[in-house]
Amino acid sequence: MRLGVLDVGSNTVHLLVVDAHRGAHPIPTNSEKSILRLAEQLDEKGMLSKAGADQLVRAVAAAKASAKRSGCEDLLAFATSAVREAGNSAEVLDRVRTETGVDLRVLSGEDEAKYTFLAVRRWYGWSAGKLLCLDIGGGSLELAVGRDENPQMAFSVPLGAGRLTRTRFKKDPPRRSEVRETTEWLAEQLAPVARKLKRAGEPDRVVATSKTFRTLARLTGAAPSSAGPRARRVLTDAGLRQLIAFISRMSASDLAELEGVSTSRAHQLVAGALVAEATMRALSLTQLEICPWALREGVILRRLDHTDGTDQGDTGRTSQTGARWS
Numbered sequence: 001m002r003l004g005v006l007d008v009g010s011n012t013v014h015l016l017v018v019d020a021h022r023g024a025h026p027i028p029t030n031s032e033k034s035i036l037r038l039a040e041q042l043d044e045k046g047m048l049s050k051a052g053a054d055q056l057v058r059a060v061a062a063a064k065a066s067a068k069r070s071g072c073e074d075l076l077a078f079a080t081s082a083v084r085e086a087g088n089s090a091e092v093l094d095r096v097r098t099e100t101g102v103d104l105r106v107l108s109g110e111d112e113a114k115y116t117f118l119a120v121r122r123w124y125g126w127s128a129g130k131l132l133c134l135d136i137g138g139g140s141l142e143l144a145v146g147r148d149e150n151p152q153m154a155f156s157v158p159l160g161a162g163r164l165t166r167t168r169f170k171k172d173p174p175r176r177s178e179v180r181e182t183t184e185w186l187a188e189q190l191a192p193v194a195r196k197l198k199r200a201g202e203p204d205r206v207v208a209t210s211k212t213f214r215t216l217a218r219l220t221g222a223a224p225s226s227a228g229p230r231a232r233r234v235l236t237d238a239g240l241r242q243l244i245a246f247i248s249r250m251s252a253s254d255l256a257e258l259e260g261v262s263t264s265r266a267h268q269l270v271a272g273a274l275v276a277e278a279t280m281r282a283l284s285l286t287q288l289e290i291c292p293w294a295l296r297e298g299v300i301l302r303r304l305d306h307t308d309g310t311d312q313g314d315t316g317r318t319s320q321t322g323a324r325w326s
Contacts, residue, residue, distance in 0.1 A: 010160060114151060145203060187282065206288050235288045
């Protein structure tokens with residue numbers, strides 16, 4: 001079965017095409033991104049601008065056409081915090097549905113945490129024991145812990161790298177006072193969630209996913225993407241502290257020149273690093289493992305769990321308009 005997953009996030013609209021069937025390892029065949037930065041196109045009233053909605057419609061239409069050319073049997077389309085929080089979300093979703101035929105499902109923050117946790121569990125397997133999973137997105141930070149495929153606890157807090165860049169930093173690079181004040185503020189914001197997670201007991205393995213964590217790990221010496229997804233990559237608290245001291249004094253244009261840093265995300269790297277460091281400190285973590293699977297893979301795996309196991313039977317597909325995969 002060939003599946004397409006369309007992820008409408010705060011920064012990008014990302015289409016991932018995989019070949020997969022129930023019980024098998026999904027194999028990526030194609031990946032395409034459109035950089036929209038939807039979260040930055042919300043006005044002071046929290047409405048997605050007409051220009052932003054126009055761009056979203058075009059990006060979804062293009063992704064649908066690409067998925068069709070790739071031979072996808074299903075297109076699983078979802079949106080996260082930028083669309084979820086827009087005051088005109090229903091109107092935008094209706095327009096996308098009417099003009100493209102794609103029914104975007106808006107995931108809650110808790111859903112994001114649960115799907116990501118599922119992907120991490122499947123990647124590491126049962127031998128990993130109790131997992132603690134962290135994921136920094138553009139709009140939110142997801143945290144989940146548990147021994148099973150469904151986490152014992154799952155949280156989403158509005159501490160995404162893009163959100164903090166927009167709301168906490170006025171200069172590029174940020175002032176030292178902004179960095180210091182943001183660090184203190186993050187500690188206050190994370191304290192309640194950290195207390196709840198600690199009540200779940202000590203995890204056997206702590207794992208981080210997402211582009212932000214992968215970039216931070218790469219900048220602190222982890223293997224490059226060319227080493228493949230199975231190369232072991234870690235991020236330590238000491239390495240992260242040293243990195244923050246370095247990158248917090250650099251402009252976004254200079255950060256974009258660093259190996260492993262994408263131009264589209266360079267401007268929010270410092271904020272992402274501060275969220276990562278504050279989260280590790282709040283949870284008393286000294287090291288994280290980086291998992292190559294995250295939200296999109298979790299959506300794929302859950303969808304496959306709902307097939308009949310033959311790949312050709314009635315899987316509830318709705319041909320390019322979003323499958324019944326919840």
